[in-house]
Amino acid sequence: MAFLVTGAAGFIGFHVTRALLERGERVIGVDNLSPCPDPNLQKSRLLLLGQYPGFTLHGLDISQPDAFAALAGERRHIQGIFHFAAQAGVRLSLENPYLFADANVRGHVGVLEFARDLPGLKHLVYASSSSVYGRNTKLPFAETDPVDQPGSFYAVSKRSAELASSTYSYLYGIPQTGLRLFTVYGPWGRPDMAYYSFTRAIMEGRPVSLYSGRTLSRDFTYISDVVSAALAVFDKPPAQGTARVLNVGSQRPQSVRRLIEVLQEVLEIKANIQELPRPAADVEKTWADISALFYLTGWRPEFELVDGLSLFVRWYCFYAAG
Numbered sequence: 001m002a003f004l005v006t007g008a009a010g011f012i013g014f015h016v017t018r019a020l021l022e023r024g025e026r027v028i029g030v031d032n033l034s035p036c037p038d039p040n041l042q043k044s045r046l047l048l049l050g051q052y053p054g055f056t057l058h059g060l061d062i063s064q065p066d067a068f069a070a071l072a073g074e075r076r077h078i079q080g081i082f083h084f085a086a087q088a089g090v091r092l093s094l095e096n097p098y099l100f101a102d103a104n105v106r107g108h109v110g111v112l113e114f115a116r117d118l119p120g121l122k123h124l125v126y127a128s129s130s131s132v133y134g135r136n137t138k139l140p141f142a143e144t145d146p147v148d149q150p151g152s153f154y155a156v157s158k159r160s161a162e163l164a165s166s167t168y169s170y171l172y173g174i175p176q177t178g179l180r181l182f183t184v185y186g187p188w189g190r191p192d193m194a195y196y197s198f199t200r201a202i203m204e205g206r207p208v209s210l211y212s213g214r215t216l217s218r219d220f221t222y223i224s225d226v227v228s229a230a231l232a233v234f235d236k237p238p239a240q241g242t243a244r245v246l247n248v249g250s251q252r253p254q255s256v257r258r259l260i261e262v263l264q265e266v267l268e269i270k271a272n273i274q275e276l277p278r279p280a281a282d283v284e285k286t287w288a289d290i291s292a293l294f295y296l297t298g299w300r301p302e303f304e305l306v307d308g309l310s311l312f313v314r315w316y317c318f319y320a321a322g
Contacts, residue, residue, distance in 0.1 A: 002026040002077040006062060006111060007085035009033060011189050012127060012181070012226060014045040016082050019227050021052040028074055031085065032061040037191040044319075045188055063106040068114040078118050080234060083111045083126035086158075089192065090131060090281050093154035104157035108164055116172040123237035125230055128162055128178040128245060130219070130286050131155040140287035143180070143245050152281040162245060169243035176242075177233050179226075182249030182288045186223030186308060187315035194256065195220070195309065198263055198271070199316055208260060208271045211278035216256045219249040219286045222303035222311075232297040249288025250301045262306050266313045 003020055007013035008029030017027050029049065036042055049055045060067045062085055071078075087093075087103035108126070115124050133141045134150040150156045165176045185195045201208045210216075229248045238244050264271050278284070293299055303311075 001079050002028060002074070003080040003082060004028050004030065004071070004074075004078050005082045005084065006030045006107075007083075008049065008057060009042050009046050010084060012184060012223070013082070013084035014049065014188055015186075015223050015227050016084065016230055017049055017055065019231060021049070021054050024054070026054040026077075027056075028071065028078065029055060029057040030060050030062060030071075031057065033059050041188070041191065041319075062110040063102040065110065067110055071114070075118055076120065079120045079122050081111065081115060081121065081124040081126075082230065082234070083108070083124065086127060088154070088190065090152045090154045091279060093152050093157070094281055097153040100153055100157040104154075105160045105164070108161040112164060112168040112174070115174050116168065121174065123234050124165075124174055124176045125234050126161070126165065126176065126178050128180045129155070129158045130180050130182040130247070130249070130288065131283075132159045132162065132180060133286070134283070139285060140251070140289040141247065142289040143247060143292055151283055162243075166243040169241055173241045174243075175237040175240055176244070177238065178243070178245040179230060179233065180245055180247045180288075181226060182219040182221050182247065182286055184221050184223055184226050186312055189223070189312070195259060195263070195312065196316075198260060199267070199313060202263060202267055202269050202271045203320075206272070207274040209276050210256060210260065210273050211282065212275050215284055216278065217253045217285045217287075218256060218259075219251065219253045219288045220259065220305055220308070221248060221250045221288075221301065222308035225250070225301040225303055228302075229293060229297075229299050232299045233293070236296050246293045246296070247288040247290050248293060249286075249290055250303070250305075251288055251290050252301075252304070253285065253287040254305050259305070259309075262309050263313070266306070266310050
């Protein structure tokens with residue numbers, strides 16, 4: 001089977017692409033290769049993927065209307081799409097909302113326009129975010145909760161993509177599932193994420209910035225669990241003309257302070273914690289109700305925080321040393 005994976009050089013797209021290639025599938029990767037905090041990390045991901053004969057990469061900016069013209073010859077082959085290309089970062093979205101409108105809204109529409117002309121498409125699975133729950137206070141977050149009070153423009157862009165998918169499914173019969181991902185972490189991850197930057201700061205003896213409040217917590221979800229969820233969902237497409245959303249989380253929220261404590265234990269280094277006021281765009285708590293995903297696929301997360309962070313630190317020490 002041939003899959004299109006957007007954001008193939010990114011964190012989640014890389015891991016899903018690698019899992020598909022390990023299964024013997026053919027993957028057509030798309031990425032705009034935009035500047036990132038660690039360009040060597042991006043290059044290293046692509047070097048690994050390039051070792052698989054079933055992988056091809058196209059450097060495309062999917063927010064441009066004619067971007068997918070380069071894939072015209074692949075239309076009849078593609079049976080599955082994993083759409084992970086996006087601009088991430090809650091606080092960055094407040095500084096540059098146009099960037100997020102282009103990447104996350106226009107880019108999503110570009111994928112939908114391409115998908116509607118694929119004769120053999122079985123399922124389009126795309127990344128949404130727990131951020132769409134915004135200022136909701138009822139916990140845990142469930143897919144049936146209202147999502148009309150976003151707390152950042154990043155959340156706006158992701159919710160807009162969900163609404164676009166619902167419309168395209170209704171109009172053009174595209175089976176789609178949006179994965180509302182909860183704080184994904186693990187090897188090959190994004191350097192701007194807290195677990196990654198905390199690890200680097202602790203190892204380098206620099207202060208770790210912790211937003212004030214002992215109730216600040218996240219539903220940390222290890223990358224391998226996200227990959228297994230995405231693949232399980234793909235195999236269970238909704239009825240034609242239907243779009244749905246599903247939470248993907250550990251269902252075991254942990255305080256950010258606990259995250260630092262575990263990193264200290266794993267690294268055997270004391271952190272120098274510097275407390276700062278919490279930005280308004282950062283929600284206080286996230287917690288996923290994953291019952292819908294379980295009933296559909298039988299999926300359950302396997303990794304506890306201490307196990308996932310141990311694997312991340314082992315990878316980080318190897319990567320940093322290289």
